[in-house]
Amino acid sequence: MDLSFIAVQLLSGLTMATLLFLVASGLTLIFGVGNVFNFAHGSFYMLGAYFAYQTVSALHTNFWAAALMAALGAGIIGMLAEFLFLRRIYGRSEEGGFQILLTYSFILVIDDLVKMIWGTEYKSLLRPAGFQGSISAGDVTMPTYNLAIIAIGLVIVVLAWLILTRTRPGRVARAAALDREMLGAMGVNVPLTMTLVFGIATALGGFAGALAAPLRSVTPGAGIEVIIDSLIVVVIGGMGHFWGAWLGALLLGEVTSFAVAIVPEWASVVGYLVMVLCLIFKPEGLFAPRQVRKA
Amino acid sequence: MEWILKLDGLEKAFGGLRVTASVSFAVKEGEISAIIGPNGAGKTTLFNQITGHLLPDKGKITFLGEDITGWRPQQIVKLGMGRAFQITSVFPEETVLENVRLACLSRRDEVLTYFRPVRRFKEATDEAFAILESLGLRQHAERPALELAHGDQKLLDIGVALGLEPKLLLLDEPTAGMSPEERHLTRDLIKRLWKEFNLTLIFIEHDMDTVFGIAQTVRVLQLGALLAEGTPDEIRSNPAVITAYLGEDLT
Amino acid sequence: MELGRGLKQTAFWLVLFAGFALVPVLSTSKYHMLLASHILLWGLFAVAFNMLWGVTGMLSFGQALYYGLGAYAVGLMVKHVGTGWFLPGVALGLIGAVILSIAVGLLIIRVSGVFFTVLTLAFGQLAWQITFRWYHFTGGDDGIQSIIPPGILGNGLVYYYFILVLVALSIWLLQRLSQSPMGVLLRCVRQNPSRVPFLGQSVRFSQLRVYVVSSFFSALAGSLMAGVDNSIHTDMLYWTTSGEVILMSVLGGIGQFFGPFIGAGVIIILQDVVGAKTQYWPLMIGIVMMVMVLLLPKGLVGEFQSLSARLKSLAAPR
Numbered sequence: 001m002d003l004s005f006i007a008v009q010l011l012s013g014l015t016m017a018t019l020l021f022l023v024a025s026g027l028t029l030i031f032g033v034g035n036v037f038n039f040a041h042g043s044f045y046m047l048g049a050y051f052a053y054q055t056v057s058a059l060h061t062n063f064w065a066a067a068l069m070a071a072l073g074a075g076i077i078g079m080l081a082e083f084l085f086l087r088r089i090y091g092r093s094e095e096g097g098f099q100i101l102l103t104y105s106f107i108l109v110i111d112d113l114v115k116m117i118w119g120t121e122y123k124s125l126l127r128p129a130g131f132q133g134s135i136s137a138g139d140v141t142m143p144t145y146n147l148a149i150i151a152i153g154l155v156i157v158v159l160a161w162l163i164l165t166r167t168r169p170g171r172v173a174r175a176a177a178l179d180r181e182m183l184g185a186m187g188v189n190v191p192l193t194m195t196l197v198f199g200i201a202t203a204l205g206g207f208a209g210a211l212a213a214p215l216r217s218v219t220p221g222a223g224i225e226v227i228i229d230s231l232i233v234v235v236i237g238g239m240g241h242f243w244g245a246w247l248g249a250l251l252l253g254e255v256t257s258f259a260v261a262i263v264p265e266w267a268s269v270v271g272y273l274v275m276v277l278c279l280i281f282k283p284e285g286l287f288a289p290r291q292v293r294k295a
Numbered sequence: 296m297e298w299i300l301k302l303d304g305l306e307k308a309f310g311g312l313r314v315t316a317s318v319s320f321a322v323k324e325g326e327i328s329a330i331i332g333p334n335g336a337g338k339t340t341l342f343n344q345i346t347g348h349l350l351p352d353k354g355k356i357t358f359l360g361e362d363i364t365g366w367r368p369q370q371i372v373k374l375g376m377g378r379a380f381q382i383t384s385v386f387p388e389e390t391v392l393e394n395v396r397l398a399c400l401s402r403r404d405e406v407l408t409y410f411r412p413v414r415r416f417k418e419a420t421d422e423a424f425a426i427l428e429s430l431g432l433r434q435h436a437e438r439p440a441l442e443l444a445h446g447d448q449k450l451l452d453i454g455v456a457l458g459l460e461p462k463l464l465l466l467d468e469p470t471a472g473m474s475p476e477e478r479h480l481t482r483d484l485i486k487r488l489w490k491e492f493n494l495t496l497i498f499i500e501h502d503m504d505t506v507f508g509i510a511q512t513v514r515v516l517q518l519g520a521l522l523a524e525g526t527p528d529e530i531r532s533n534p535a536v537i538t539a540y541l542g543e544d545l546t
Numbered sequence: 547m548e549l550g551r552g553l554k555q556t557a558f559w560l561v562l563f564a565g566f567a568l569v570p571v572l573s574t575s576k577y578h579m580l581l582a583s584h585i586l587l588w589g590l591f592a593v594a595f596n597m598l599w600g601v602t603g604m605l606s607f608g609q610a611l612y613y614g615l616g617a618y619a620v621g622l623m624v625k626h627v628g629t630g631w632f633l634p635g636v637a638l639g640l641i642g643a644v645i646l647s648i649a650v651g652l653l654i655i656r657v658s659g660v661f662f663t664v665l666t667l668a669f670g671q672l673a674w675q676i677t678f679r680w681y682h683f684t685g686g687d688d689g690i691q692s693i694i695p696p697g698i699l700g701n702g703l704v705y706y707y708f709i710l711v712l713v714a715l716s717i718w719l720l721q722r723l724s725q726s727p728m729g730v731l732l733r734c735v736r737q738n739p740s741r742v743p744f745l746g747q748s749v750r751f752s753q754l755r756v757y758v759v760s761s762f763f764s765a766l767a768g769s770l771m772a773g774v775d776n777s778i779h780t781d782m783l784y785w786t787t788s789g790e791v792i793l794m795s796v797l798g799g800i801g802q803f804f805g806p807f808i809g810a811g812v813i814i815i816l817q818d819v820v821g822a823k824t825q826y827w828p829l830m831i832g833i834v835m836m837v838m839v840l841l842l843p844k845g846l847v848g849e850f851q852s853l854s855a856r857l858k859s860l861a862a863p864r
Contacts, residue, residue, distance in 0.1 A: 089839065098843065105839065107832070235664065269672065276653070276672075284657065372746040380741075386738050389730065396730075397731065397734060401746045402746065408728060409728050410726055413725060
């Protein structure tokens with residue numbers, strides 16, 4: 001195990017972490033602000049991949065435009081899903097449970113609709129022009145596209161931080177995470193906030209799906225794997241804790257990356273083990289504030 | 296033992312806010328007493344510490360000779376402390392009878408049975424009916440708790456607490472939200488229950504008629520600290536208390 | 547009044563039992579017996595699941611873990627030890643389910659609500675991953691075939707009645723549990739968990755107990771299913787299996803004890819009639835689930851009961 005090996009794994013772990021973060025941050029955003037666990041979040045990731053594919057093959061646009069279209073498309077569908085369906089069950093006494101069931105039914109519907117429209121064969125999406133090669137520094141060789149993903153991820157993280165801390169909508173979102181009712185009493189349009197948050201979160205997920213498409217093929221099953229991974233990230237980082245999602249993604253991405261290189265058969269199980277360890281020692285998430293629980 | 300509950304130097308702060316400031320007092324067995332104080336004085340927070348729902352930062356709570364500081368609520372309940380809540384907290388889908396019966400079963404350690412239908416537990420059922428009778432809720436026995444009027448739900452809340460045969464019962468604003476007539480009836484009921492069930496009673500109240508009507512001892516909290524302690528007459532004429540309640544009718 | 551209700555329920559169960567007992571008599575088709583077996587075992591699985599969800603308010607998206615454990619305990623015994631080891635396999639599955647549910651329960655019952663659900667899903671998937679990848683031991687995606695119950699149970703008819711008796715007994719036990727003081731406590735844990743400590747009881751211990759009980763019967767369902775289909779597959783551990791049992795409960799009605807059983811029956815029959823003819827069965831289930839959640843939250847049985855109660859009050863003399 002030499003330095004270049006470690007460097008390569010670190011970087012590919014970072015790529016994985018970026019994609020994970022984009023998806024998991026949306027998941028944790030929806031939960032933090034709206035107290036909804038969007039089980040179908042992986043399906044929006046998958047939709048993003050398909051939208052990007054469709055945009056490129058039908059409209060022959062460049063990759064980046066397609067990725068943005070994917071984000072937009074996923075965001076719009078997310079907002080529709082929230083507005084038309086999810087909204088009807090806010091405030092029901094069994095709220096948490098039925099929300100999960102409703103978002104679970106979204107998965108079934110979206111996944112089958114995707115199969116209906118695009119069929120079940122694997123589709124492929126080429127990497128964007130200019131990013132199809134790799135660059136080397138010494139013994140370390142990385143595909144440029146992977147590095148581009150990392151860069152994009154960093155930009156989004158910084159943007160997110162700025163928005164959440166410096167702008168009013170960002171502060172509203174953070175306040176909503178703490179006390180939704182209070183926010184309504186202060187005159188903020190809570191339902192609109194919820195719909196917008198849902199849209200932004202699903203757009204992030206769709207964008208991630210588009211970005212990931214050239215790396216893995218575009219398939220109907222993609223959504224389900226992603227939701228489990230996002231789940232692990234969010235458990236590690238703490239549900240509703242935005243920065244926890246970033247750190248959790250980093251941890252999972254790096255651990256998995258090294259695991260893939262060392263014990264490829266069991267790489268996916270390693271992620272679960274990390275999660276179980278976190279559960280044993282800090283069930284509310286490694287980075288969530290310590291909860292004072294009594295009895 | 297003269298006293299049944301003793302607080303020693305209880306302290307609690309949330310962030311920088313001191314909600315319980317070195318509170319100490321002793322409650323005599325069989326006493327019926329009230330805790331009063333302006334809003335935000337920390338009365339409910341004090342209750343929460345006594346019942347184990349909140350851990351005090353400093354100080355000691357002794358109940359029936361045991362140091363219960365840090366005990367879990369269910370352990371304190373089993374020892375003999377009961378509580379009725381400010382916002383009624385019953386089991387809405389269960390019948391009125393079932394609500395109280397479950398408490399009786401718990402006291403009799405009969406809850407952890409898996410195979411006998413609950414209606415076959417005769418003693419617990421009889422006890423529950425007796426309690427409902429005392430509270431005037433007998434006729435509602437088979438109705439789901441959520442169908443009860445607000446005042447009756449409050450009574451049911453007390454009934455559930457009584458099912459546990461507590462030696463000390465804490466009532467959190469028992470007459471809140473009631474009409475003057477209902478308050479009068481509740482006052483008489485509390486006094487009757489106190490004698491009938493041999494209780495030591497502490498209640499938090501804002502309604503001064505109730506306080507001065509039935510309490511033997513009155514304790515005043517202000518900003519988390521015990522301001523004064525004494526008989527109703529002593530408290531009524533205490534200048535510090537009057538100042539604290541400026542503008543409120545104490546007679 | 548309680549007696550009347552009890553009598554009605556007993557009558558209902560007897561009719562149901564008789565109905566299932568008569569299936570091999572009324573129809574010579576092995577296929578109908580197979581269908582009935584599936585309804586019985588999924589029905590048990592769903593009723594056991596609902597002890598967690600409808601009764602105690604714990605939505606577990608990972609009961610497939612125990613269902614699959616039961617199935618694989620039998621399958622692995624038969625595969626690695628010998629074809630006669632079917633019943634010890636069942637016993638092993640049950641013991642394993644108890645031990646595992648205690649371990650997992652202690653770990654995850656510390657959190658509640660959505661967190662709990664998410665964690666049950668994760669553990670279920672972990673079990674699936676391990677079973678899927680451990681090809682040499684479990685056969686992975688190939689599953690395990692030729693699981694034949696030993697001796698006289700190898701006869702399809704005998705095995706059918708064997709299942710019927712076990713399922714009836716299990717459901718009877720679960721019903722007794724829901725009517726016992728423990729059952730009342732579990733319902734109260736769902737309705738008002740913060741009041742429960744003030745009754746002198748522990749919310750967490752109650753939840754752990756029902757989790758173990760539910761998992762035990764889920765494993766039993768899985769074990770017996772191995773003998774019905776004579777094969778098992780990793781799909782039994784996949785999260786969609788957990789989803790199916792939830793769907794059955796929601797469809798039938800989580801607020802009634804026998805709701806999930808009815809739901810299981812409806813889904814299995816529908817799946818047989820409709821599902822076989824279309825490849826978009828998940829789409830249909832998804833839509834059914836959406837309809838149930840949005841419009842008929844009490845489930846078929848619950849909504850039917852509400853409807854009949856309303857009709858009765860309309861017909862009653864004023």
